Amino acid sequence: MSAKLRWGVLGVAGIAVNKVIPAMQKCKHAEITAIASRDASKSAAASAALGIGKHYGSYDALLADGEIDAVYNPLPNHLHVPWSKRALEAGKHVLCEKPLGLSTAEVRSLMEARDRTGLRAGEAFMVATHPQWLRAREIVRSGKIGDLRAVSVVFSYFNRDPENVRNVPEYGGGGLMDIGCYAIFGSRFLFGAEPVRAAGVLELDPDFGTDRLTSAVLEFPGGQANFVCSMQMVPAQRVTALGTRGRIEIEIPFNAPPDAPCRLWVDDGSDLAGGSRVEETFAVCDQYTLQGDAFSRAVMGEGEVPVPLEDSLRTMAAIEAIVRSSASGRWEPIAG
C-alpha cells in the first residue's frame, strides 16, 4: 500500500464532486485516484474538472482496478449496501454515505460482508470528526452542564424537486432518512448511550409518498432527545444539549462551513438575555477532509474508523422504530 490510501469514487454525485472530492484532495493520508459513472462521458468530464487521474464508464470497471485501496460510495440510499458489498467483495475498504442503508437487515448484511472480507467499512457521518462535536461531547462528559437530560435538534431545508433522489420512496427518500438520521446520530453521540424506545409522527408528501415533516422523541437511559426535520421548510439547523446546570448550543451543527470558523455556546442560564452565554470558536476546517484522513489512517492501522457499522445499525434501528411508531400511534422499542 502506498503512503496515501488510493480512493475510487462510485458515481458523479453532487456531494462527491462539490464537497467530498475537493476536500479529500487536501487529505494527508488519502488521494482520489479514480471516479466512475454509469455514463463514461460524465466520469471523463468530472476527472478533467477535478484533476482525477482515472475515469471509468461503469462502477464494476472501477472495482476491478487493482490500484484502488478504498471506495467512497455516494450513490442514492438504495444502492448504498448493494454497491458497498460489491466493493468489499472486490477487496476495497468502504466509506459509504449516510444513511448507511434502507433497513437494519441491510446494515447487518453489510456487517457480515465486512467481517467475511476482513476489510474496513464505515458510514460518512462527517460530523463525528468535526472539532465542534468532539468539544460538545467533551463538555458533556466533563460535567460542566450537570447531567445531560435532553438533546433537541432542528434540521430542515426546502427541496420539492421530483427528479431529486430524496423525493423517490423506492430510493430511500424522505426527510427522516436524509436528515433525521443526523439528529439520531448526534443525540446518541452526545448522550454516549443508546435510546431504548421511540415515538414519532411522519407527515407524507401526497405526491411523492416520502415524509415531508417528521417529529420524534427518543428515550435514552439518562434523558430524552427530540427532533423535527423536514425537506419542505425554511433552511434551519441547530442542536441544543440541556443539562441540569447548563446548556450547549451548536450554531451550524451539520453543514459546518469549510471556510469560516464554527461556534458553540455554553450557558449556565443565569442571564436569560444572553449575558451568561460563553462562546467557543473553532478554527476553519473541512469536516470532509478530516473524515477522509481519519478513515484512511484507520485502514493504515492508526485509530478506528470514525463511524463503524455497529453505529449505523443503532441509528437505523431508531429510524425503523420512529416509522413503526408513526403507523401504530404508540411508543416502539428500539431493537438491534
Ligand SMILES: NC(=O)c1ccc[n+]([C@@H]2O[C@H](COP(=O)([O-])OP(=O)(O)OC[C@H]3O[C@@H](n4cnc5c(N)ncnc54)[C@H](OP(=O)(O)O)[C@@H]3O)[C@@H](O)[C@H]2O)c1
Ligand atoms: N454527508 C453529506 O454531507 C451528504 C450531503 C449530501 C448527500 N449525501 C448523501 O450522498 C448520497 C448522494 O446524494 P447526492 O445529493 O449527491 O445525489 P446525486 O447528486 O443525485 O448523485 C447520486 C449519483 O448516484 C448515481 N446513480 C446511480 N444510480 C442512480 C439512480 N438510479 N438514480 C440517480 N442516481 C443514480 C449517479 O451517478 P452516475 O450517473 O455518475 O453513475 C448520481 O450522480 C445520498 O445518500 C445522500 O444522503 C451526504
